[in-house]
Amino acid sequence: MTVPAFNSVAWFEFGTDQPAKVKKFYGELFDWKYELNTNIPGVNYHAALTPGAQQPAGGVWESAGAFPNYAIFYVLVQDVAETVERAQALGAKTLMEPVSDAAGVTFARLEDAAGNHFGVFSMPAQ
Structure with missing residues (x-):
């Protein structure tokens, strides 16, 4: 894989x-x-x-x-919370704060500085 x-x-x-x-x-x-x-x-x-x-x-x-x-679309990142903070510093708005599902996948949704929606996610530590 x-x-x-x-x-x-x-x-x-x-x-x-x-x-x-x-x-x-x-x-x-x-x-x-x-x-x-x-x-x-x-x-x-x-x-x-x-x-x-x-x-x-x-x-x-x-x-x-x-x-x-x-x-x-969602971008795979190492740290969702840190990426959300960096995105906000670049002018993004947080549409959905970071959350984790039962499998340990953490994700958040953002709006970029031009108004486009996208997401970021990370996988649980192995």
């Missing part, structure tokens, strides 16, 4: 109130498969498996209309 380098785009995510449509569209277009991920209690999240990948590369978050639909 190839591990992405730090500071590279390593995850994508769709937030949608129409998860079946999103999964069907990208499944048929790119032959993506999906697995239910239950690492965050109360969140319906489907990990996306792309052809040839040994592990998920993204996911579909079922919003149930709780927030507007979106598609964003």
Whole structure:
């Protein structure tokens, strides 16, 4: 398995109130498969498996209309909190403070200085 380098785009995510449509569209277009991920209690999240990948590369978050639909990328970083602080110093706004799921993945969402949304995440220490 190839591990992405730090500071590279390593995850994508769709937030949608129409998860079946999103999964069907990208499944048929790119032959993506999906697995239910239950690492965050109360969140319906489907990990996306792309052809040839040994592990998920993204996911579909079922919003149930709780927030507007979106598609964003996530960058793998060594330290989410430190990266959020550095981003803020460069003019970013924090949209979602760092949180960790049951598997120990820590992530946050930001808005860059030009208003674009993106995320950062780190994997648990091994």
